[in-house]
Amino acid sequence: MATETEHGEIEGFGQVSRTVGTVFRYLLIAATMFGIVTLAVLLVYVANDAIRPLTAGPGWYLTYFFTLVVPTLLVGAYVRTRDRAAFSFGVFLIGLLVVSLMFSGGVGLLVVDVVPPLVALSFALGLAVPAAVAVVLTRNSHRISFTTRLVATSLAFYLSLFGLPGPIGDAAGLPQVVPSFVQFVQSIPVIPVDWMMVAAVVGGGSAAAVGAYVAGVRDARSGLYAGLAAFAVSVASAVVGPFVGLNPVPAVVVTAVALVPTSTYAWRGAFGEDGTPIGLGFAATVVGGALVGAAAVEAFGFAGPQSWVDWQFLTSSHSGSAVDAGLYPAIGGSILLMSTVAALSFPLGVGAAVYLEEYAPDNALTRFVDVNISNLAGVPSVVYGLLGLGVFVTYLGQSAGTVLVGGATLALLILPIVIISSREAIRSVPSDLRQASYGMGATRWQTVRNVVLPEAFPGILTGTILALGRAIGETAPLIMIGAPNVVFSLPTALNSKVSAMPLQVYAWSSLFASEDFYTKAVPAGVVVLLAVLLAMNSVAIVLRNKFERTG
Amino acid sequence: MSQQNTNESNARADSSPDPTDDEMLIQTDVSGSVSSSGGPSRRETVVSAENINVWYGDDQALQDITMDIPEKSVTAMVGPSGCGKSTFLRCINRMNDLIDSARVEGDLYLRGKNVYDDDVDPVALRRRVGMVFQKPNPFPKSIYENVTYGLKIQDKGGDYDEIVEESLKRAALWDEVKDQLDESGLDLSGGQQQRLCIARAIAPDPEVLLMDEPASALDPVATSQIEDLIEELAQDYTVVIVTHNMQQAARISDQTAVFLTGGELVEFDDTQKIFENPESQRVEDYITGKFG
Ligand SMILES: Nc1ncnc2c1ncn2[C@@H]1O[C@H](COP(=O)(O)OP(=O)(O)O)[C@@H](O)[C@H]1O
Ligand SMILES: [Mg+2]
Numbered sequence: 001m002a003t004e005t006e007h008g009e010i011e012g013f014g015q016v017s018r019t020v021g022t023v024f025r026y027l028l029i030a031a032t033m034f035g036i037v038t039l040a041v042l043l044v045y046v047a048n049d050a051i052r053p054l055t056a057g058p059g060w061y062l063t064y065f066f067t068l069v070v071p072t073l074l075v076g077a078y079v080r081t082r083d084r085a086a087f088s089f090g091v092f093l094i095g096l097l098v099v100s101l102m103f104s105g106g107v108g109l110l111v112v113d114v115v116p117p118l119v120a121l122s123f124a125l126g127l128a129v130p131a132a133v134a135v136v137l138t139r140n141s142h143r144i145s146f147t148t149r150l151v152a153t154s155l156a157f158y159l160s161l162f163g164l165p166g167p168i169g170d171a172a173g174l175p176q177v178v179p180s181f182v183q184f185v186q187s188i189p190v191i192p193v194d195w196m197m198v199a200a201v202v203g204g205g206s207a208a209a210v211g212a213y214v215a216g217v218r219d220a221r222s223g224l225y226a227g228l229a230a231f232a233v234s235v236a237s238a239v240v241g242p243f244v245g246l247n248p249v250p251a252v253v254v255t256a257v258a259l260v261p262t263s264t265y266a267w268r269g270a271f272g273e274d275g276t277p278i279g280l281g282f283a284a285t286v287v288g289g290a291l292v293g294a295a296a297v298e299a300f301g302f303a304g305p306q307s308w309v310d311w312q313f314l315t316s317s318h319s320g321s322a323v324d325a326g327l328y329p330a331i332g333g334s335i336l337l338m339s340t341v342a343a344l345s346f347p348l349g350v351g352a353a354v355y356l357e358e359y360a361p362d363n364a365l366t367r368f369v370d371v372n373i374s375n376l377a378g379v380p381s382v383v384y385g386l387l388g389l390g391v392f393v394t395y396l397g398q399s400a401g402t403v404l405v406g407g408a409t410l411a412l413l414i415l416p417i418v419i420i421s422s423r424e425a426i427r428s429v430p431s432d433l434r435q436a437s438y439g440m441g442a443t444r445w446q447t448v449r450n451v452v453l454p455e456a457f458p459g460i461l462t463g464t465i466l467a468l469g470r471a472i473g474e475t476a477p478l479i480m481i482g483a484p485n486v487v488f489s490l491p492t493a494l495n496s497k498v499s500a501m502p503l504q505v506y507a508w509s510s511l512f513a514s515e516d517f518y519t520k521a522v523p524a525g526v527v528v529l530l531a532v533l534l535a536m537n538s539v540a541i542v543l544r545n546k547f548e549r550t551g
Numbered sequence: 552m553s554q555q556n557t558n559e560s561n562a563r564a565d566s567s568p569d570p571t572d573d574e575m576l577i578q579t580d581v582s583g584s585v586s587s588s589g590g591p592s593r594r595e596t597v598v599s600a601e602n603i604n605v606w607y608g609d610d611q612a613l614q615d616i617t618m619d620i621p622e623k624s625v626t627a628m629v630g631p632s633g634c635g636k637s638t639f640l641r642c643i644n645r646m647n648d649l650i651d652s653a654r655v656e657g658d659l660y661l662r663g664k665n666v667y668d669d670d671v672d673p674v675a676l677r678r679r680v681g682m683v684f685q686k687p688n689p690f691p692k693s694i695y696e697n698v699t700y701g702l703k704i705q706d707k708g709g710d711y712d713e714i715v716e717e718s719l720k721r722a723a724l725w726d727e728v729k730d731q732l733d734e735s736g737l738d739l740s741g742g743q744q745q746r747l748c749i750a751r752a753i754a755p756d757p758e759v760l761l762m763d764e765p766a767s768a769l770d771p772v773a774t775s776q777i778e779d780l781i782e783e784l785a786q787d788y789t790v791v792i793v794t795h796n797m798q799q800a801a802r803i804s805d806q807t808a809v810f811l812t813g814g815e816l817v818e819f820d821d822t823q824k825i826f827e828n829p830e831s832q833r834v835e836d837y838i839t840g841k842f843g
Contacts, residue, residue: 450704
């Protein structure tokens with residue numbers, strides 16, 4: 001369309017039509033928005049029913065507006081313009097605090113109502129001692145042969161957990177001669193107070209994690225000091241707790257699981273190398289604002305929203321009246337189910353993925369397995385429920401509806417997803433690195449162990465958490481394996497009956513269907529379920545982002 | 552590199568045991584090689600290929616390659632791309648075993664032992680042959696862990712700190728990284744990464760160092776650093792380097808093998824001879840840029 005003069009000079013280039021492209025673009029936007037908006041409307045509707053924000057008085061809103069919203073906006077805008085990285089650090093810190101508080105709730109539930117502190121302590125010690133033996137042996141690996149190490153490590157674990165002759169002896173009818181270390185700890189006549197044992201287990205675990213983290217970013221000595229300090233803080237919280245209205249055990253758990261890790265991260269982000277103290281300032285503004293707001297609302301007596309999601313709902317079990325009904329046994333059930341699912345599906349799934357990616361020859365059988373794993377990922381969950389019922393209950397004779405059967409069934413359900421996402425993570429490890437490793441004379445195992453798995457690990461973890469997110473929302477398989485609709489106490493063993501959050505919500509909306517349950521318990525249950533799901537997914541997303549930045 | 556390093560390196564190389572008489576006997580007669588001037592080698596042969604043929608599926612990538620690579624020198628392989636230079640390099644440490652479709656026929660002796668004998672474990676073989684790849688590929692681990700990787704997987708004892716220092720010095724990288732050994736190898740520049748890969752390859756003290764176009768992904772400054780380094784390394788190691796850069800081959804190598812399309816070794820001789828007075832017209836055409 002260019003117009004040229006007779007001398008060959010160009011006077012204009014004309015126009016190219018963009019109409020079709022523009023129409024297409026708006027269609028795409030509409031398609032994208034349709035799904036998001038529909039879902040958002042539904043969520044707002046449910047959240048409105050569950051939390052009932054409109055029942056709060058204007059005083060309540062005004063108080064929070066001035067203590068929380070205004071400072072957050074002002075400080076946030078300031079920090080953001082000054083230093084973007086500081087702003088995202090602050091936001092991340094708040095997220096970390098919220099998510100870790102939720103996790104501490106889960107851990108608290110476990111130590112208060114599921115595992116007696118003495119049992120937890122004995123098993124923690126019973127695992128820590130042989131693990132330490134294994135570490136010492138690995139440190140000296142060049143002096144001790146592999147078989148010796150393997151035998152010594154297995155022996156240490158066996159003695160510590162089972163004693164002599166242990167289950168092998170049971171099978172042969174021999175009496176127990178030497179008690180296991182676990183039994184020994186449990187038989188100590190002087191039993192320490194509960195919170196001391198919880199502090200030892202939970203505080204010890206958190207102190208070890210903090211110590212290892214600090215040792216990684218600084219040096220071993222700082223790591224040791226940080227670990228000791230973290231432990232001291234956890235123990236101290238049990239003493240301080242009662243003064244601020246917390247029992248010692250919850251105080252220890254909240255401190256060890258939420259506060260200590262969050263402050264470690266905050267310290268590093270604010271005062272470590274390239275630290276951004278103003279990011280910490282932003283986080284402090286938000287948290288401080290929320291606390292001041294809560295105190296002010298309390299002092300002035302302003303009524304907050306009459307939310308159905310409240311402490312009572314989170315801590316009580318089902319009841320005939322919707323107002324008194326709670327989700328506690330279902331929350332605990334879901335946590336235990338997820339732990340079982342993770343313990344079963346992670347090793348199986350990662351193992352299968354490593355085999356298929358790194359070892360399997362490219363033959364007809366492998367391709368057959370390949371195709372079928374993709375197919376299995378699409379099989380409806382109710383079919384897995386039937387499988388679980390058939391295999392575990394009918395065939396293996398487990399009793400129906402237990403933690404073990406439910407966990408195993410859900411593990412089967414997400415196994416294909418775990419395998420597929422782990423394979424993807426393994427495949428994304430550059431083949432250059434494998435070449436380098438093989439070129440150095442590494443065996444296949446050494447290459448997998450030293451190069452492939454460490455590189456793929458964040459991706460594998462992300463995929464597994466997202467798959468767990470699918471399992472936590474499943475109802476049909478649990479119904480199929482005969483999980484009870486209503487459970488009034490937390491399961492305390494692998495073979496106790498279990499309920500789960502989605503199952504409880506389903507029961508409220510079917511068995512107990514009434515106006516009351518529809519408008520109170522059901523939306524509240526859905527909101528809690530979604531909150532847990534979001535917390536899990538946020539962990540996965542953070543892991544993935546971190547992975548992408550460094551990878 | 553300082554003079555002191557070179558002395559250290561020589562000391563280390565001298566202390567390695569001399570090859571036994573057996574091994575010398577197996578040195579093949581140079582008349583089998585393509586070169587007609589009696590072969591380029593006046594030194595002892597380390598790698599000796601006899602009638603190596605390689606196929607990928609049904610496509611032949613190398614045809615009847617016979618050549619003797621002398622020790623402690625730089626042997627360059629040049630030729631147009633796709634002529635099988637990398638394939639030949641991978642025959643020496645049996646990296647071709649990792650490619651499903653690849654099939655190798657013929658014999659290849661490393662210090663007198665045929666690496667294609669049934670009793671040869673390719674993993675054990677690769678522990679005695681270092682390899683550096685075209686694209687720098689340090690592990691996403693610390694510099695220290697990168698250098699000690701070979702020692703660790705071989706369960707080798709010894710003073711790791713000392714070996715790391717010595718290897719990095721030989722790779723002319725020590726002065727640049729000595730204060731950041733705990734930092735990731737990926738934080739280095741491309742040229743530094745490639746020198747790290749060289750340090751990683753020489754840390755376990757291999758017999759032969761294979762390099763597949765080690766400088767082709769680097770800028771000119773880094774390239775000339777690597778070239779200097781290769782000449783330096785040849786005092787202690789047998790270096791076999793693939794390059795498609797004629798000037799590079801002329802600058803750094805002691806002998807040059809010219810491969811041409813179809814996977815044949817057309818001429819193998821002292822570098823000077825190849826570049827000044829090649830026997831074959833095709834080689835002359837290739838070197839003067841008439842084709843290829
Ligand atoms: N992994 C492989 N699979 C199939 N064919 C290959 C493979 N690697 C190389 N080839 C083929 O072998 C021939 C020689 O390749 P290569 O040794 O990489 O050449 P050069 O390094 O000289 O460029 C080429 O034709 C190439 O297509
Ligand atoms: Mg090549």
